[in-house]
Each structure stands twice: as C-alpha cells, then as structure tokens.
Amino acid sequence: MTLGAALPLSPAQAADTTIGFIYVGSRDDYGYNQAHAAGAAALKKMPGIKVVEEEKVPETDAVEKTMESMISLDGASLLFPTSFGYYNPHMIKMALKYPKLRFEHCGGLWSDKDPKNAGSYFGYIDESQHVAGVIAGSMTKSGKLGFVAAKPIPQVLRNINAWTLGAKLANPKITTQVIFTGDWSMPVKEAEATNSLIDQGVDVITCHVDGPKTVVENAARRGAFVTGYHVNQSVLAPKAYLTGAEWNWEVLYPRFAKMFTSGQTIPNFYRGGLKEEIVKVSPYGDMVPESARKMADDVKAKLIAGSYVIFKGPIADNKGTVVIAKDTARGQTDPELEKMNYLVEGVIGATS
Amino acid sequence: MKADIGAPVGTPVAKSEAGAQLRLPSFGRRFGGTAEYIVIPALALLASLALFGVFVALFGKNPLDLYFYMYQGAFGTWFSWQNTLTRAAPLILTALCTALPAQLGMVIIGGEGALLIGALSATGAALAMPWAPPLVVDVAMAAAGMAGGGLWIMLAGALRQYRGVNETISSLLLVYIALAILNFLVEGPMRDPTSLNKPSTPEIGAVNMIGSIPGTDVHWGLAFGIIAAILSYILIYHTVFGFAARVAGGNIRAARVVGLSVGKLILITCFLAGAAAGLAGMFEVAAVQGRTNANLAAGYGFAGILVAFLARQNPIAIIPVAVLLGGIGASGGLLQRRLGLPDASVLVLEGMIFVMVLASDTLYGRFSIFKGKAS
Numbered sequence: 001m002t003l004g005a006a007l008p009l010s011p012a013q014a015a016d017t018t019i020g021f022i023y024v025g026s027r028d029d030y031g032y033n034q035a036h037a038a039g040a041a042a043l044k045k046m047p048g049i050k051v052v053e054e055e056k057v058p059e060t061d062a063v064e065k066t067m068e069s070m071i072s073l074d075g076a077s078l079l080f081p082t083s084f085g086y087y088n089p090h091m092i093k094m095a096l097k098y099p100k101l102r103f104e105h106c107g108g109l110w111s112d113k114d115p116k117n118a119g120s121y122f123g124y125i126d127e128s129q130h131v132a133g134v135i136a137g138s139m140t141k142s143g144k145l146g147f148v149a150a151k152p153i154p155q156v157l158r159n160i161n162a163w164t165l166g167a168k169l170a171n172p173k174i175t176t177q178v179i180f181t182g183d184w185s186m187p188v189k190e191a192e193a194t195n196s197l198i199d200q201g202v203d204v205i206t207c208h209v210d211g212p213k214t215v216v217e218n219a220a221r222r223g224a225f226v227t228g229y230h231v232n233q234s235v236l237a238p239k240a241y242l243t244g245a246e247w248n249w250e251v252l253y254p255r256f257a258k259m260f261t262s263g264q265t266i267p268n269f270y271r272g273g274l275k276e277e278i279v280k281v282s283p284y285g286d287m288v289p290e291s292a293r294k295m296a297d298d299v300k301a302k303l304i305a306g307s308y309v310i311f312k313g314p315i316a317d318n319k320g321t322v323v324i325a326k327d328t329a330r331g332q333t334d335p336e337l338e339k340m341n342y343l344v345e346g347v348i349g350a351t352s
Numbered sequence: 353m354k355a356d357i358g359a360p361v362g363t364p365v366a367k368s369e370a371g372a373q374l375r376l377p378s379f380g381r382r383f384g385g386t387a388e389y390i391v392i393p394a395l396a397l398l399a400s401l402a403l404f405g406v407f408v409a410l411f412g413k414n415p416l417d418l419y420f421y422m423y424q425g426a427f428g429t430w431f432s433w434q435n436t437l438t439r440a441a442p443l444i445l446t447a448l449c450t451a452l453p454a455q456l457g458m459v460i461i462g463g464e465g466a467l468l469i470g471a472l473s474a475t476g477a478a479l480a481m482p483w484a485p486p487l488v489v490d491v492a493m494a495a496a497g498m499a500g501g502g503l504w505i506m507l508a509g510a511l512r513q514y515r516g517v518n519e520t521i522s523s524l525l526l527v528y529i530a531l532a533i534l535n536f537l538v539e540g541p542m543r544d545p546t547s548l549n550k551p552s553t554p555e556i557g558a559v560n561m562i563g564s565i566p567g568t569d570v571h572w573g574l575a576f577g578i579i580a581a582i583l584s585y586i587l588i589y590h591t592v593f594g595f596a597a598r599v600a601g602g603n604i605r606a607a608r609v610v611g612l613s614v615g616k617l618i619l620i621t622c623f624l625a626g627a628a629a630g631l632a633g634m635f636e637v638a639a640v641q642g643r644t645n646a647n648l649a650a651g652y653g654f655a656g657i658l659v660a661f662l663a664r665q666n667p668i669a670i671i672p673v674a675v676l677l678g679g680i681g682a683s684g685g686l687l688q689r690r691l692g693l694p695d696a697s698v699l700v701l702e703g704m705i706f707v708m709v710l711a712s713d714t715l716y717g718r719f720s721i722f723k724g725k726a727s
Contacts, residue, residue: 026695054685056695059647061571061640065435066685068569072431073424074689084550085647089640107549151539153549182535183646339548352540 039249133166446656462523464653470630473500501630
C-alpha cells in the first residue's frame with residue numbers, strides 16, 4: 001500500500017478521463033473483440049481521454065477484479081466490460097460497489113431494477129445482416145446459402161432470419177443451411193462446418209461467431225463467397241468478401257465519451273441500427289454487380305429512413321407455423337424480437 | 353538462507369562417530385531435503401523470471417518495469433493482494449484434484465470436469481430446496497458439489513482399476529463430456545426461460561450466496577481450500593491410508609503383494625480428488641456466479657494441474673504455488689495496461705516456470721550442501 005503511494009503509479013491526472021475496456025477474447029480476432037477495440041482506438045484520439053485495455057478476461061470474478069484494478073490502480077471512471085457474460089452478476093456488483101463511476105455494457109438488458117450508474121447498449125445489427133443477405137441472395141448460383149452460428153439464442157436467430165429474409169428479396173427460392181457449433185469460439189468446428197456446407201453445394205457463407213476469420217478464410221480457399229460479421233474481413237479474402245455486417249463502435253464510443261465528459265448522463269438503455277450509426281455495412285466487393293448493389297442500397301436507404309420493417313408478417317417458421325401474422329410488423333424496438341426462438345421458412349436447421 | 357538448515361548437520365558427522373553416522377544422515381535427509389525442495393523450485397522460479405525479463409526486453413520493454421508492475425499488480429497493495437487471493441482460491445481446490453491421485457502414481461488432469469459437475473450438482477441441490485434456510489442450502493450445495501465432482505473423478509479411477517483405461521486420457525475426455533452435459537442442461541431442462549441470450553440455470557437466490565471473508569473481498573473458497581490442503585497433507589503423510597496410498601504409488605505390485613487393497617485406495621483417492629474440484633465448482637456458484645452457465649468453464653481445472661505439478665504434488669506446497677499463480681494472473685492485467693504486452697505474455701511466463709521447475713527435477717541430490725553426510 002505504501003509502495004503504491006510512493007512510486008509513480010498514481011491515477012491519471014484529474015484533467016484526464018480514464019476509460020477502461022475489457023475484452024473476453026483477443027483484441028485482434030477479426031471479430032467481436034476487434035470491433036470493440038476499434039471503438040476504443042477511436043477514443044484514444046480524443047484529447048483528455050486515456051484508454052486502458054485488458055483482453056482475454058474470463059466471465060468470472062476475474063472480470064470484477066479487472067474492473068477494480070482499472071479503478072484503483074488506473075483511476076478509470078468509465079468502464080466498458082464488453083462481453084455478454086460480464087453483465088450479471090459481475091458488472092452489476094461493481095456498479096453497486098462504485099456508485100460514483102459509470103459502467104456501460106454491450107448487449108445486456110438494463111432494467112429499472114439495475115443500478116442507475118450502469119447502462120446497456122446494443123446495435124440492431126440484423127439490419128446490416130439483412131442488407132448483406134440481399135447481396136448474398138443475388139450472388140448465389142446454386143441457391144444454397146450457409147450460416148455458421150454459435151448458439152441458437154435470440155440474437156443469433158435474429159441474424160440468421162434477417163439475413164435469409166434479405167436473401168429471399170433477391171431470390172425467393174434460396175435456402176440457408178445453418179450449422180450451430182455450440183460455442184462462441186470453436187475454430188476447428190467452424191472450419192469443419194464451413195467445409196461441410198461447401199461440400200453440400202453452398203456457395204455463399206456467413207457466420208455469427210466471435211471470430212469469423214476461420215470461416216472467411218476457409219470459404220475463400222474453397223472458392224465460395226462470404227459476407228462478414230463484426231468487422232470488415234475483406235483483407236482476409238479480398239476476392240471472396242462480398243460485404244458484411246459490421247459494428248460501428250468507433251462512432252458510438254466517442255459519442256458516449258463526449259456525453260460523459262460534458263456531464264450529461266448516458267442513457268441507461270441505448271439501442272440503434274443503421275440510422276443511429278451503431279452498425280454499418282462493409283463496402284461491396286468488386287465482384288458485386290450493379291443490379292445487386294442497387295437493390296441492397298435501396299433496402300439500406302429505407303432502413304435508414306425508418307420506412308422499412310424486416311420482420312413484417314406474414315412470416316412462417318421453417319416448420320410451417322405462422323410466427324408473425326399477416327398484418328403485424330415487428331419493428332426493431334419490439335420486445336418480442338428479443339425472445340426470438342424460431343428459424344424462418346427457407347432456413348434448414350433446428351433451434352434445439 | 354534455507355540451505356543453512358542442512359549445513360550444520362555435516363559438522364558432527366565429520367567426527368565420524370559410528371552411531372551418529374547412522375542417525376545424522378537421516379536427520380540431514382529430512383531437513384536438508386526439505387530445504388532442497390524449497391530452494392530448487394525457488395531458483396527455478398527466479399531463473400524463469402530472469403528469462404521472461406530477457407523475453408520482454410526483446411520486445412523493447414524495460415524488464416525492471418516488468419518486475420515492478422508484476423509485484424505491484426500481484427502483491428503491491430491491499431487491493432492487489434485480494435485480487436491475487438481471489439484468483440488463487442479455486443486453484444488450491446482444483447490442484448488437489450491432481451495432487452491426491454498423484455500419490456498413487458496416477459496422473460489425473462480432469463479437474464475441470466469435476467468442477468463443472470460439482471457446480472451443476474450444487475446448483476441442482478439449491479434449486480431443489482427453495483424452502484430451506486440458507487445455511488442448510490449451502491451445506492447441501494457443498495455436499496452435492498463434492499459428491500458430484502467426487503463421483504466424476506472416481507469414474508476415471510474405476511475405469512483405470514477395472515478396465516485398464518489410462519486415467520490421464522479418460523479424465524481429460526471426461527472434461528468434454530462434463531461440458532457437454534453442462535451445456536445440455538443449461539440450454540435445456542435446467543434453463544431459466546428468462547436467460548435469453550446467455551443460457552443459464554435459475555439463480556440460487558441472493559440469500560443463499562456465501563459472502564466474503566470478513567474484511568476482504570475474497571470469498572470463503574480460499575479458507576476451505578486451505579483447510580482441504582491441510583487435511584490432504586495430514587491424510588497423505590500422517591495416516592495409514594496415506595501411507596498405503598504412497599506405497600501403492602511407489603510400487604503397485606509390491607502394494608498388492610503386502611495385501612493392500614489397491615482398488616479401494618484408487619477409488620477413494622479419486623473420489624476425494626474430485627470432491628475437492630467439485631467444491632471449487634460449488635464456491636464458484638455459491639460465492640461468485642449465483643447460477644450455473646458456460647462462464648464456469650473458465651479453465652480453473654486446467655490451471656490446477658499446473659499448480660499441482662509446480663507444487664510437486666505436495667498439498668501444503670499447493671497453497672503458496674496457487675497464490676503465486678494467482679498473483680501472476682492478477683499482475684497480467686497490469687502488464688497489459690502499462691506495458692502494452694498481450695495477454696499471452698503471462699502464458700509465456702507460466703510456461704517458462706513450468707519448464708524450469710520440471711527441468712530442475714534433475715538437480716535434486718546434486719548439491720552436497722543439502723546432504724547430511726560427509727563420507
């Protein structure tokens with residue numbers, strides 16, 4: 001304790017705001033964590049802001065200790081524990097313990113029962129997936145699309161469904177074969193799933209796993225097209241990368257930091273899609289023809305304008321049950337979408 | 353300093369009293385040997401830290417900064433100490449899962465599976481008795497966790513005893529089966545329907561949560577880990593059972609010839625080993641997570657193997673080694689933040705320590721300073 005006071009380990013100067021970022025995987029995973037790290041990198045450019053980062057922090061009390069370490073040794077006053085499993089109980093516990101500091105979580109569902117100095121934010125990335133789906137549907141020759149997914153949870157199902165519905169706009173006959181690997185980071189299974197999809201005749205693949213690198217590189221090696229996820233993976237496969245659904249944390253995080261440093265309160269529950277610039281679509285690859293670009297851009301423009309609903313009835317699931325009735329439109333804020341437990345017609349696969 | 357313990361022993365021996373020569377070498381073996389077991393691993397540790405310093409210097413970072421931040425992050429402040437001890441808590445228990453069967457010459461590396469099954473069993477027990485008072489729930493959770501974990505490793509022991517299946521392989525494979533069972537139950541029969549994007553069991557309830565050791569942030573798992581380590585030490589070195597286990601570990605045929613029930617020894621030891629890891633799982637649920645989900649598969653079981661081997665399978669040595677590894681984990685964050693080192697650098701250090709300590713095995717008995725004789 002005395003040593004800590006005597007040696008140059010004092011928290012950052014009062015004028016600075018220290019913001020802590022915690023990642024569950026490595027920050028150069030070409031995926032989920034890299035997207036957040038890109039947002040953190042955008043903050044580093046802002047004057048008066050110091051960013052501290054820690055990667056590969058498990059979703060145990062280790063993350064509580066990491067937060068406390070950032071608070072007590074680095075003087076962090078705003079924290080972004082970015083992985084889903086950090087929220088409850090870990091971040092909630094820290095928010096209760098440090099009521100004067102601010103905690104912002106990606107993906108959690110903040111409710112009135114949670115501490116006021118905690119918040120959750122997320123993006124409607126299914127909008128980007130829907131646009132990418134249009135491109136995928138336009139580019140497939142076999143009519144068979146493939147989706148490598150981690151777990152059949154609502155967020156993932158929503159992406160699979162939005163992507164498939166987008167593809168069906170371009171080609172109503174397509175099917176999406178989905179394979180669940182069972183966990184967020186399973187490179188071997190992801191590679192096997194990719195190969196197995198291509199063996200079945202699939203020629204456009206996407207995924208929802210933490211690090212899409214394996215899927216993108218394997219698909220490209222086998223001559224299939226891919227649409228990316230989380231960040232732009234075109235550097236990994238320039239000839240195969242059609243487009244992709246990307247997070248846009250480099251816009252959101254500076255926005256939050258400005259609110260925080262200027263004394264405004266960051267809303268406890270913050271959501272948005274393409275319009276709010278929380279998500280974006282990768283630039284189209286050179287191989288995407290003009291007609292497909294036009295169709296995708298059109299959908300994108302309508303999504304940004306707010307005049308378009310992805311989950312608009314009638315929508316049937318892949319067992320023939322109507323899940324969204326004829327005159328029902330489930331807009332992005334509809335809480336029913338947070339509970340999605342089905343795969344739409346045209347998806348081959350099962351949720352359990 | 354510790355080496356001195358062995359030194360004075362040599363002096364009276366030099367007088368070459370026949371009786372003393374018989375007695376004193378054994379004295380020297382005893383205490384000189386203990387010193388050897390402390391000094392050689394400590395030297396191995398220092399050597400690996402020095403090597404890690406060189407490694408870090410190659411990346412253009414100042415090794416002195418490295419040592420300072422490591423000390424600071426692990427032991428430099430009261431907060432750092434708590435951080436270290438929190439990380440050490442599960443490791444003591446999971447290390448026992450490897451160290452106990454090691455007395456019988458078995459290499460069990462499936463502590464992670466026992467931890468997961470222990471966590472599931474403990475959660476199941478808590479959810480089965482919503483009416484019971486917290487103390488009853490916690491005792492039932494501990495019993496269920498230990499029974500679940502114990503049976504899990506006993507399965508590996510039974511496969512070895514009755515079917516001749518290599519226990520190292522089977523205990524490792526059982527980890528993946530445990531994980532699959534956990535995922536199945538958490539995403540299926542035991543799922544809390546409101547856990548949408550993070551499939552989890554229902555919570556055991558805030559009243560049933562075990563708090564921290566008073567005056568600290570460290571949960572009670574640490575205290576129980578230390579107790580379990582001490583009990584294991586007594587069991588191995590001060591009971592007939594432990595003696596029999598070590599005899600069997602030394603030469604299994606000889607043990608059979610003298611009439612030891614080797615099968616029973618294997619099954620009971622494996623049960624106790626698994627029970628320790630199961631208890632670690634129970635504390636992860638009852639003191640940290642409050643429910644079971646995939647977060648529990650955080651690798652404590654695998655880190656425990658490292659602890660057990662570094663402690664040379666000695667239950668008492670497991671305690672300081674677990675604290676050391678907890679400290680390395682705690683300081684890893686600071687190394688990332690202050691020196692910009694990747695997370696993997698901590699793994700590099702752990703790997704270096706592991707190799708150094710294993711390599712230092714060849715040094716035992718080579719330093720005359722530890723020997724009580726002067727023949």
